[in-house]
Amino acid sequence: MKKVIGIDLGGTYLRHGLVDESGNILHQAKEVVRKERSETAIIKQIFNGIQPYLKEKPVALGLGVPGIVSTEKGIVYSSPHYPDWNNFSITHLLQNELPIPVVIDNDANLVALGESWLGAGRDWDSFILLTLGTGIGGAIIIDRKIFHGTNGFAGEIGHMVLSAEGPLCPCGSRGCLEVFASASGLKRILAAMIEDGELPQNQALEDLQGAPNHEQVRELSELARKGSGTAAEIWRQFGYYLGIGLASIINATGIQKIILGGGLMGAQDLFLDAAKKELGQRTYQQTALGVEIRKAQLGDPAGILGASRLAFR
Amino acid sequence: MKKVIGIDLGGTYLRHGLVDESGNILHQAKEVVRKERSETAIIKQIFNGIQPYLKEKPVALGLGVPGIVSTEKGIVYSSPHYPDWNNFSITHLLQNELPIPVVIDNDANLVALGESWLGAGRDWDSFILLTLGTGIGGAIIIDRKIFHGTNGFAGEIGHMVLSAEGPLCPCGSRGCLEVFASASGLKRILAAMIEDGELPQNQALEDLQGAPNHEQVRELSELARKGSGTAAEIWRQFGYYLGIGLASIINATGIQKIILGGGLMGAQDLFLDAAKKELGQRTYQQTALGVEIRKAQLGDPAGILGASRLAFR
Numbered sequence: 249m250k251k252v253i254g255i256d257l258g259g260t261y262l263r264h265g266l267v268d269e270s271g272n273i274l275h276q277a278k279e280v281v282r283k284e285r286s287e288t289a290i291i292k293q294i295f296n297g298i299q300p301y302l303k304e305k306p307v308a309l310g311l312g313v314p315g316i317v318s319t320e321k322g323i324v325y326s327s328p329h330y331p332d333w334n335n336f337s338i339t340h341l342l343q344n345e346l347p348i349p350v351v352i353d354n355d356a357n358l359v360a361l362g363e364s365w366l367g368a369g370r371d372w373d374s375f376i377l378l379t380l381g382t383g384i385g386g387a388i389i390i391d392r393k394i395f396h397g398t399n400g401f402a403g404e405i406g407h408m409v410l411s412a413e414g415p416l417c418p419c420g421s422r423g424c425l426e427v428f429a430s431a432s433g434l435k436r437i438l439a440a441m442i443e444d445g446e447l448p449q450n451q452a453l454e455d456l457q458g459a460p461n462h463e464q465v466r467e468l469s470e471l472a473r474k475g476s477g478t479a480a481e482i483w484r485q486f487g488y489y490l491g492i493g494l495a496s497i498i499n500a501t502g503i504q505k506i507i508l509g510g511g512l513m514g515a516q517d518l519f520l521d522a523a524k525k526e527l528g529q530r531t532y533q534q535t536a537l538g539v540e541i542r543k544a545q546l547g548d549p550a551g552i553l554g555a556s557r558l559a560f561r
Numbered sequence: 562m563k564k565v566i567g568i569d570l571g572g573t574y575l576r577h578g579l580v581d582e583s584g585n586i587l588h589q590a591k592e593v594v595r596k597e598r599s600e601t602a603i604i605k606q607i608f609n610g611i612q613p614y615l616k617e618k619p620v621a622l623g624l625g626v627p628g629i630v631s632t633e634k635g636i637v638y639s640s641p642h643y644p645d646w647n648n649f650s651i652t653h654l655l656q657n658e659l660p661i662p663v664v665i666d667n668d669a670n671l672v673a674l675g676e677s678w679l680g681a682g683r684d685w686d687s688f689i690l691l692t693l694g695t696g697i698g699g700a701i702i703i704d705r706k707i708f709h710g711t712n713g714f715a716g717e718i719g720h721m722v723l724s725a726e727g728p729l730c731p732c733g734s735r736g737c738l739e740v741f742a743s744a745s746g747l748k749r750i751l752a753a754m755i756e757d758g759e760l761p762q763n764q765a766l767e768d769l770q771g772a773p774n775h776e777q778v779r780e781l782s783e784l785a786r787k788g789s790g791t792a793a794e795i796w797r798q799f800g801y802y803l804g805i806g807l808a809s810i811i812n813a814t815g816i817q818k819i820i821l822g823g824g825l826m827g828a829q830d831l832f833l834d835a836a837k838k839e840l841g842q843r844t845y846q847q848t849a850l851g852v853e854i855r856k857a858q859l860g861d862p863a864g865i866l867g868a869s870r871l872a873f874r
Binding site: 316325326374386388390395396397398399400401402403404405407408409410411412413414419420421422488489492495496497499500501502503504505529530531532534535538 | 629638639687699701703708709710711712713714715716717718720721722723724725726727732733734735801802805808809810812813814815816817818842843844845847848851
């Protein structure tokens with residue numbers, strides 16, 4: 249059976265694996281991205297990481313990269329996690345070192361392709377995927393293929409505007425879905441509630457403001473599950489905005505099948521009902537009736553699997 | 562050369578024509594929709610209207626209908642202009658009276674298909690069309706075909722939410738693009754400015770509040786062109802929201818080619834710069850660089866031509 253190398257480059261970890269045509273991961277590894285994050289340093293780390301797979305004669309290599317990527321040109325235009333990269337011809341440079349074809353795509357697109365191949369989207373021709381993490385990743389699958397739009401930058405669903413005059417987003421816009429329905433969004437909702445004096449004396453919540461994202465998320469989940477009405481309200485607001493964002497993308501594209509992934513889905517019991525309620529109020533009845541929301545199934549290896557699928561094609 | 566019948570049913574007018582494979586309109590007519598707007602009355606009016614074309618042996622009939630339409634099932638689920646219609650099997654009923662295949666789609670979708678065939682989108686594989694009128698019509702063309710989403714209700718771009726807590730929209734949601742960037746949106750912006758006391762004593766503008774939509778639009782354009790800073794500001798706000806809506810749909814789908822049509826494009830000199838400015842601020846640079854906006858070219862017959870194109874397929 250043919251094999252390929254699938255790579256998922258994130259902001260913190262580099263994951264890679266050798267995958268066969270049925271989607272079995274024969275070997276895999278996860279390493280921390282080194283401190284030196286230049287273009288050449290990354291190429292080197294990838295090349296070293298995949299050395300062991302080469303003797304098994306893979307036929308291609310697929311790679312997912314966070315950021316604005318052109319699959320056609322093999323270029324990473326920019327990446328939030330790698331600010332020094334600038335029109336980085338990553339495909340070309342890898343290709344120079346390797347005897348097999350190399351193909352890249354945006355990381356969220358490849359997670360979606362993985363879910364389409366072997367996960368929650370197996371029986372759907374078309375769907376929208378959102379990953380809810382520090383930010384929001386997005387992808388659109390149409391007829392089992394990644395939809396790229398005109399120049400390849402589709403799926404920035406986290407940057408649909410939900411609140412024209414809302415909080416500034418790192419992308420330069422204001423009130424994007426991502427500033428509400430992400431880990432950094434939770435932090436923002438919490439801060440806004442404290443500032444508006446909507447939080448009754450609640451030291452546990454006030455202390456949370458300085459904590460790192462993942463700790464806040466865990467703590468806010470625990471507090472809500474232990475009965476804190478305020479923590480529950482923060483999650484409800486998170487769900488409210490997520491529901492509005494889903495309504496917008498469903499109304500615009502007519503794609504009613506949704507897969508939600510990312511670390512925050514561990515708290516879906518705290519926000520998904522609010523999201524569905526808001527979504528129902530903001531779509532026509534005929535549209536709302538056909539909406540289906542599923543949780544992503546593949547977890548950590550989704551990116552490797554999607555990259556492998558891309559490489560097989 | 563083969564011929565088909567193309568029909569464009571609007572809220573006020575019924576337009577129909579006989580069209581050949583090159584897109585020549587051999588005959589056409591426009592009639593006011595009769596007062597009796599039941600399902601059977603419309604079928605009768607359509608049937609009477611197209612009688613003269615039947616002797617020329619058309620091979621199919623295409624029909625555009627405003628509202629939520631399933632092309633696959635030939636059903637109009639609901640229509641803003643025909644509130645009595647309820648799961649109206651319009652294709653089936655027309656088919657009973659006619660010896661040729663009948664196919665329907667949403668009116669904005671067919672305007673887009675017309676522009677793709679013979680108009681502003683001739684050289685674009687994929688684009689988004691918005692018609693700016695009393696409301697906003699929307700359509701997505703991908704690879705020269707109408708994109709229908711999961712159940713056929715794609716292109717409700719006017720119902721992307723731009724302002725989560727904004728004004729109530731007739732669709733049941735709040736702060737949709739349509740409540741700002743349409744003729745009724747202009748009225749709303751005007752009313753809000755008067756209410757906020759942002760309008761200095763300006764009888765001409767205050768008097769406009771009660772006027773019908775099309776008169777308001779004309780008057781606001783004239784006032785702005787004659788130098789009224791307030792009227793110009795209303796159009797600027799219109800453009801601001803249009804730009805945000807375009808940023809949202811472009812970010813989400815990656816489709817960077819846009820066609821704008823509808824009656825309000827007569828005032829494009831008053832709002833398009835503001836829209837482009839806002840769009841530029843709310844998209845990544847790589848995305849913004851590829852954006853192209855064109856004015857629809859086909860005007861009134863666009864619906865007939867799109868319906869004909871559909872019929873030929």
